[in-house]
Structure formats: C-alpha cells, structure tokens
Amino acid sequence: MYLTKQQLSERQKMNTTIDKVKGVNLGNWLVLEKWMSPELFAGTTAEDEYYLPTQLSKEAYEARIRQHRAEYISERDFVYIKSLGLNSVRIPVPYFIFGDREPFIGCIEELDKAFNWAERYGLSILIDLHTAPDSQNGFDNGGISGVCKWSSEPEEVEFVLTVLERLAHRYGERKGLWGIQIINEPVSEDLWDMVQKRYPPVDSKKAEGSGPVTSKFLREFYVKAYDRLRKYLPKEKYVVFHDGFRLKEWKDFMREDRFENVVLDTHQYLMVAEMQGTAQTLDSYVKYIKDVYEEDVKEMQEYFPVICGEWCLFNSLACGRDTKGGRSVLNGEMEDITKVLSDEEKKHIYKTLCKAQLKAWNKGSGYYYWSYKLLTDTVNTKGWEGWDSWDLGRSAAFGWFETE
Numbered sequence: 001m002y003l004t005k006q007q008l009s010e011r012q013k014m015n016t017t018i019d020k021v022k023g024v025n026l027g028n029w030l031v032l033e034k035w036m037s038p039e040l041f042a043g044t045t046a047e048d049e050y051y052l053p054t055q056l057s058k059e060a061y062e063a064r065i066r067q068h069r070a071e072y073i074s075e076r077d078f079v080y081i082k083s084l085g086l087n088s089v090r091i092p093v094p095y096f097i098f099g100d101r102e103p104f105i106g107c108i109e110e111l112d113k114a115f116n117w118a119e120r121y122g123l124s125i126l127i128d129l130h131t132a133p134d135s136q137n138g139f140d141n142g143g144i145s146g147v148c149k150w151s152s153e154p155e156e157v158e159f160v161l162t163v164l165e166r167l168a169h170r171y172g173e174r175k176g177l178w179g180i181q182i183i184n185e186p187v188s189e190d191l192w193d194m195v196q197k198r199y200p201p202v203d204s205k206k207a208e209g210s211g212p213v214t215s216k217f218l219r220e221f222y223v224k225a226y227d228r229l230r231k232y233l234p235k236e237k238y239v240v241f242h243d244g245f246r247l248k249e250w251k252d253f254m255r256e257d258r259f260e261n262v263v264l265d266t267h268q269y270l271m272v273a274e275m276q277g278t279a280q281t282l283d284s285y286v287k288y289i290k291d292v293y294e295e296d297v298k299e300m301q302e303y304f305p306v307i308c309g310e311w312c313l314f315n316s317l318a319c320g321r322d323t324k325g326g327r328s329v330l331n332g333e334m335e336d337i338t339k340v341l342s343d344e345e346k347k348h349i350y351k352t353l354c355k356a357q358l359k360a361w362n363k364g365s366g367y368y369y370w371s372y373k374l375l376t377d378t379v380n381t382k383g384w385e386g387w388d389s390w391d392l393g394r395s396a397a398f399g400w401f402e403t404e
Contacts, residue, residue: 021178021307021366022403023088023126024081024392026114028371029073030107031092031130033141035328036390037375040068047330049094049131050144051202053103065105073110077372078117084396085403088178089114089123090309090368092130094143095163101133108170115176124178126240126368127167128309132160136213137187138195146201148187148210151217161228168232179238181265181309182225186213188245194275198327218244219253226259238263242309247296251303263365264304268293270315270353271326280316282349286356293360306364311357312371312390313350313400319386329383337385343398350389350400358403369401 028036032049041047044055053061081089091114099106111127118125131143133156138148150156164182171177187195192212201207222241229239240263243250247266254262270278270285278288293308300306316323320337341349361367369392378384388394395401 019087020362021088021126021368022086023090023366023368024086025090025092025310025368025371026073027092028374029069029091030097030110031094031141031143035330035374035376036371037068037072038330039375040064047202048140048143048145049104058103061103062105069107069110072373072375073114075117078114078121078123080393081372082121082123084392087123088126088368089118089372090126090128090181092128092184093167094131095129095133095160097163098166115171115174119174119176123176125176126178126181126238126309127171128181128184129160129164129167130184132156132183136183137185138199138210139185139187140199142185145199146196146210147207148195148212151186151213151221152209152211157221161225164225165228165231168229172232172234172237177237179240179261179263180229180233181240181242182222182229183242185242185267186218186244188212189214191245213244215244215246215249223254226254226262235260237261240265240307240309242267247300250300262304264300264306265309266297266300266306267310268308269311269326271323274316274323275325280322282317282352285315285317285353289353289356289360293357294363297360298363301364308361308364308367310370311361311367312369313353313395314387314389315349315353318346318349318389323386328387329381347399350395350398351402354401
C-alpha cells in the first residue's frame with residue numbers, strides 16, 4: 001500500500017515534531033582516517049586502515065589502536081559537546097566492530113561506553129556503519145583505498161546485514177539511540193572516475209572487479225537492511241540511509257506505509273562545489289549554498305526528513321590556496337599560498353559560511369558537523385594551513401561556529 005500525498009504530509013509532520021538534530025561526528029575514533037591523525041600511521045607507508053596492520057607487528061598494531069581509542073574520545077568530550085549546544089553525535093563504526101574480522105580489532109566496548117556517556121549528558125547517538133568489507137566507495141575512509149567490490153560480493157553483503165542486525169539487537173532499546181545508518185557514502189557512477197584518480201589501489205589485483213554501487217543494488221539493499229533492522233529497532237528509532245551522492249533520485253523510494261521513521265542523509269562539502277566549478281569567493285560560496293544546498297534540502301524534505309550528516313567550514317578561500325577539492329599535503333599536491341589572510345578575515349569567511357549552511361540544514365531536519373576533532377598539527381606542519389576548520393572544537397573556540 002502506498003501513501004497518498006496527504007498521508008505522506010501527515011507522516012512528515014509527525015517526524016518533524018522531534019527537535020531537530022544538531023550534532024557532530026566523532027570521526028577518526030573507531031574508523032581511522034590518516035589525515036586526521038597522521039602520527040598513528042608513523043613508520044608505515046599505509047594510507048588506510050586495511051594496510052596498517054600489515055606493516056606493524058600484531059603487538060604494536062594492537063597497542064596503537066587501543067591507546068588511540070582510549071585517548072581520542074572520553075567522557076569529557078561528551079560534556080564539552082553538550083556545552084556547545086549540540087544534542088547528538090554521529091559515531092562512525094567499522095564492519096569489524098564485533099571483533100570477528102582479523103587482524104582488525106573490534107570496538108564494541110568503546111561504543112558501549114559512548115552510549116553510557118551520551119545518556120548521562122543528554123545526547124543522542126546515530127550509529128553510522130562507515131565501512132564494508134572490500135569497501136562501498138574506494139575512499140581511504142571506506143577502509144581500503146581504490147577498492148570497491150563489496151556490493152558485488154553476496155557473502156559480504158550478507159555479512160554487513162548481520163552487523164546491522166546485531167547493532168540493532170544490542171542498542172535498539174537504549175534511550176540514547178537516535179537511529180542507525182545503514183551504510184556510509186556508497187559511491188555513485190558519476191563519482192567513480194574521480195575515485196579511481198584520487199585513490200589509486202595499493203594492489204591492482206585486489207582492486208580487480210571494482211566499480212560503483214548501482215542505484216538498483218542500493219535500493220534493494222536499503223529495503224533488506226530496513227527489514228533486518230526493524231526486527232529489533234523500535235518504531236520510534238530512525239533508520240537512516242545515505243543518498244549515495246544522488247540526492248534527488250529518492251522521491252519514489254520507500255513510499256509504502258510499512259516504512260516508518262526513515263531519514264535521508266546527504267553529505268555536502270564546499271570543496272566539492274569548488275570541483276564543480278564554483279568560484280573560490282565568499283559571494284560564490286554563499287550563492288551556491290542558497291541555490292543548491294538550501295533548495296535541494298527543502299525539496300527533498302517533502303519526501304523524507306533530511307539531515308546533512310557531514311559538512312564543515314573548510315574551503316580554499318580561507319586556506320589561501322586552491323586545494324583542488326580538499327587534496328592535502330599527504331596527497332603530495334599543494335599549491336603555493338597566494339594570499340595570507342588575517343585572523344579577522346578568516347573569521348568573517350567562516351562565520352558567514354556557517355550561518356548560510358545552518359540556514360540550509362534547517363530547511364531539513366538537522367545536521368552533523370564533520371568532525372569533532374583532528375590531531376593534525378596545522379601550525380608546525382607546512383601545508384595544513386586552513387585545515388583547522390574541519391575541527392569543530394577549534395572552530396567553536398575561534399568563534400567561527402555557533403549553534404543557532
């Protein structure tokens with residue numbers, strides 16, 4: 001049975017009676033990203049989490065990971081996040097969270113602690129399954145760079161469904177659970193050429209058979225995942241699906257009345273707007289935010305509650321150089337700084353962009369900033385100028401970010 005337009009409108013009204021999400025990602029805690037803490041990869045040539053344990057002894061790898069997890073996020077961070085006026089955290093977790101995919105180390109105990117902290121300080125949690133075996137996107141943050149075969153491997157697809165099911169069983173009744181995100185950023189056909197150029201595989205043989213995640217597969221997988229999650233997930237908890245970098249393709253999806261409390265997640269970064277041709281000026285950024293972000297979120301909010309699950313203030317203008325879509329010093333391609341901006345000039349740029357983007361996300365059902373913190377030294381390490389804007393803690397301290 002399909003919902004009529006009136007029924008869909010009533011369902012939307014019911015969904016949006018909950019306070020809008022104002023949150024931040026705990027990126028690089030349980031899913032590693034080298035650019036966010038380069039020292040964790042010291043002494044290796046590994047660019048991602050897949051190859052890190054292959055270049056360290058078992059003891060050294062385990063020691064690094066356990067120390068990192070213990071120190072990167074603690075109870076104090078949840079207190080601070082609450083003090084910023086935020087009400088939720090999105091926690092990326094790996095497919096090996098339950099510790100059943102050697103040599104990787106599970107992290108379910110850390111997620112248990114996060115729930116205890118969140119509930120103590122009045123925050124909710126969106127669990128984000130951020131990686132899949134053999135990757136769903138080929139990004140470095142997808143676990144293994146340049147490889148994207150998961151969706152063509154039925155056994156691994158089923159494994160991911162079992163991970164989702166186990167997460168729902170373990171946390172479904174927890175007060176602090178806001179929802180579970182099915183899978184992060186499955187890459188589209190339109191982005192596949194960029195992935196191949198930006199994230200070359202270490203092992204070309206390992207990458208054989210890689211390709212984008214098709215819309216047909218994604219629709220079928222999302223429905224299967226929804227059904228598996230709802231075995232244990234109460235109706236008031238949200239099932240979140242990522243747009244797969246094709247935001248407007250989902251207007252006819254999950255329209256049957258059996259689908260309840262489904263949220264559409266989109267990720268929007270200004271560096272992508274730059275790659276698409278947006279001029280690196282403040283006026284151009286603001287115009288893009290208004291004409292694209294704001295209008296697209298407003299349009300899709302008619303069909304689903306929409307959240308922007310990842311965004312930030314990072315942009316080339318404030319960096320003083322063209323970052324070529326966010327390519328860092330780790331990529332080995334850095335333009336010379338063309339203009340050194342004063343602190344006040346940077347503050348004006350960031351505050352203006354923050355205000356404009358928050359206005360856009362408020363056309364939907366909220367947001368999660370990427371990310372809470374990073375351990376990159378943007379002062380003493382050449383080439384990282386401007387990258388501090390990825391760090392919400394620094395952005396708040398400098399007066400760049402303010403909740404509405």
